Amino acid sequence: MKTVKVGLGTCGISAGGEKVYKAFQDELKENPNAFVLKETGCIGMCYSEVLIEIKNGSDESVFYSEVTPDRVGEIVEKAILSDDTIEEWLAVKPDNKQNFIDNQTRIVLRNCGIIDPGSIDEYIERGGYEGAKKALTTMTSEDVIDDVIKSGLKGRGGGGFPTGVKWNFTRGAKGDKKYIICNADEGDPGAFMDRSILEGDPNAVLEGMIIAGYAIGSDAAYIYCRAEYPKAIARLRQAIAQAKKKNFLGDNIFGTNFTFNIKIKEGAGALVCGEETALIASIEGKRGMPKFRPPFPAISGLWEKPTNINNVETFANVPWIILNGGDAYAAYGTEDSKGTKVFAMAGKV
Amino acid sequence: MSQQQSDNFKPFNVDLWKYDGQEGALIPLLQSAQDTYGYISEKAIDYISHITGIPAADIYGVVTFYAQFRTKPLGKYVVKVCNGTACHVNGAKPIGDTITDELNIDYDETSDDGKFSLLSVACIGCCSLAPVILINDETYGRLTSPKLRKILRQYKRKVKEEK
Numbered sequence: 001m002k003t004v005k006v007g008l009g010t011c012g013i014s015a016g017g018e019k020v021y022k023a024f025q026d027e028l029k030e031n032p033n034a035f036v037l038k039e040t041g042c043i044g045m046c047y048s049e050v051l052i053e054i055k056n057g058s059d060e061s062v063f064y065s066e067v068t069p070d071r072v073g074e075i076v077e078k079a080i081l082s083d084d085t086i087e088e089w090l091a092v093k094p095d096n097k098q099n100f101i102d103n104q105t106r107i108v109l110r111n112c113g114i115i116d117p118g119s120i121d122e123y124i125e126r127g128g129y130e131g132a133k134k135a136l137t138t139m140t141s142e143d144v145i146d147d148v149i150k151s152g153l154k155g156r157g158g159g160g161f162p163t164g165v166k167w168n169f170t171r172g173a174k175g176d177k178k179y180i181i182c183n184a185d186e187g188d189p190g191a192f193m194d195r196s197i198l199e200g201d202p203n204a205v206l207e208g209m210i211i212a213g214y215a216i217g218s219d220a221a222y223i224y225c226r227a228e229y230p231k232a233i234a235r236l237r238q239a240i241a242q243a244k245k246k247n248f249l250g251d252n253i254f255g256t257n258f259t260f261n262i263k264i265k266e267g268a269g270a271l272v273c274g275e276e277t278a279l280i281a282s283i284e285g286k287r288g289m290p291k292f293r294p295p296f297p298a299i300s301g302l303w304e305k306p307t308n309i310n311n312v313e314t315f316a317n318v319p320w321i322i323l324n325g326g327d328a329y330a331a332y333g334t335e336d337s338k339g340t341k342v343f344a345m346a347g348k349v
Numbered sequence: 350m351s352q353q354q355s356d357n358f359k360p361f362n363v364d365l366w367k368y369d370g371q372e373g374a375l376i377p378l379l380q381s382a383q384d385t386y387g388y389i390s391e392k393a394i395d396y397i398s399h400i401t402g403i404p405a406a407d408i409y410g411v412v413t414f415y416a417q418f419r420t421k422p423l424g425k426y427v428v429k430v431c432n433g434t435a436c437h438v439n440g441a442k443p444i445g446d447t448i449t450d451e452l453n454i455d456y457d458e459t460s461d462d463g464k465f466s467l468l469s470v471a472c473i474g475c476c477s478l479a480p481v482i483l484i485n486d487e488t489y490g491r492l493t494s495p496k497l498r499k500i501l502r503q504y505k506r507k508v509k510e511e512k
Contacts, residue, residue: 010475010488011475011477011478013488014475014478014481014488014489014490015478015490046475046477046478047477049477049478187471187472189433189434189435189472189476190433190434190435190472190476191472192475192476227380227417228470228471228472228473230486265373265376265377266376266377266380267417268376268379268380268415268416268417268418269415269416269417269470269471270414270415270416271471282376283373284373285373285374285375285376285411286375286411287410287411287414288414288415303373344476346435346476346477346479
């Protein structure tokens with residue numbers, strides 16, 4: 001049986017993805033066993049939304065771009081019920097050797113546009129939470145930090161500070177209570193990398209945060225997400241609820257004595273709150289005014305406790321690094337900047 | 350007059366805001382107050398001050414700091430024009446002008462019948478579809494003036510039918 005996946009990130013939705021999804025649902029009502037319908041996050045070709053993927057029984061896929069509800073009937077008839085392809089509607093033409101997707105190495109976006117972001121089980125099927133399990137059950141917190149340092153991962157929010165070194169500061173800071181914050185206040189013009197990750201693979205961010213919490217010795221975390229990303233916030237809430245049910249969050253995670261909880265704080269529309277000290281003030285319920293550093297958040301952050309802040313994409317790298325080793329990650333990238341980087345392109349591409 | 354514009358301030362349930370005395374609750378409290386009433390009234394500030402013990406002046410300071418909070422009621426349909434860089438370059442200005450022309454309101458204004466408000470917002474994160482507007486939670490992208498007029502007229506028809 002064929003599977004149809006409709007890209008329902010904000011990019012897909014604003015191009016009319018929900019209407020296309022509904023049109024497929026209507027087709028299913030008439031012919032309930034014709035195909036399996038799923039939704040997924042951003043597939044990565046936002047310029048050609050609404051994108052759909054049709055996967056046959058032997059895992060071969062074709063993508064159709066700029067799908068509209070009135071094209072759905074023909075797609076079902078030709079491309080699903082029979083084995084034709086409608087060449088003129090294909091997203092990637094067969095003669096196009098420079099396939100946009102195939103030339104990418106996807107670490108952060110390993111699941112984006114592939115899994116249903118609303119299903120933790122699909123994330124687990126693709127190796128999800130294996131990184132956290134490995135860290136918590138077979139590694140010490142020093143091992144985890146060593147591996148992250150070895151990977152060469154630098155903060156993906158723009159500061160470019162080595163992530164493992166930052167973790168080590170907070171780990172070494174004095175304090176009985178420590179916090180982890182995920183900065184999801186992405187506000188740079190034209191940038192939507194973090195939104196794509198949060199909407200397409202929220203569990204990857206949560207898993208990265210759990211590993212960071214274990215490495216640093218923190219049991220409480222906040223995700224500070226801008227209120228302009230309602231879909232991302234909804235996805236995160238859903239993912240947190242499912243992770244709690246599976247006991248990836250809460251007490252005694254993976255049977256260890258490690259406790260970790262994540263809360264979401266919605267931003268209130270102030271660009272400056274992407275700056276870490278302003279962000280902390282905002283979580284505390286104050287005006288988002290930046291403060292002088294030092295003291296750095298690693299020493300005195302949220303409610304004057306040691307606090308480690310990383311960006312969404314930084315956290316999303318971590319499970320892969322732990323699972324595959326720091327060296328494997330460092331094999332990508334340049335001499336000074338290891339690993340992969342997600343880019344968002346907009347305008348006249 | 351819409352419910353959001355009503356001056357009759359009903360004392361509301363604290364549970365509604367899920368306030369349990371924890372630190373840092375002010376912004377979530379203000380967000381849910383605004384979700385409920387559409388804006389933050391003076392009475393809402395007094396009430397929050399009363400239950401949290403935070404001075405009203407401090408709360409006012411927080412309200413005016415964040416772009417999300419409004420101290421005036423909004424129309425039933427809120428048109429947000431993205432003025433992020435990608436939309437700006439792709440013609441957010443003529444889009445705003447078209448709305449002003451069609452709905453007879455400027456930025457930060459609400460129409461006399463209380464049905465439409467026009468706001469300018471920073472990047473809403475779907476630059477690939479620039480220029481983009483939001484009408485309540487519905488996104489409209491790749492806009493041109495004629496396409497936009499068509500959309501706005503649909504909303505105007507809806508308003509007429511509601512009457």
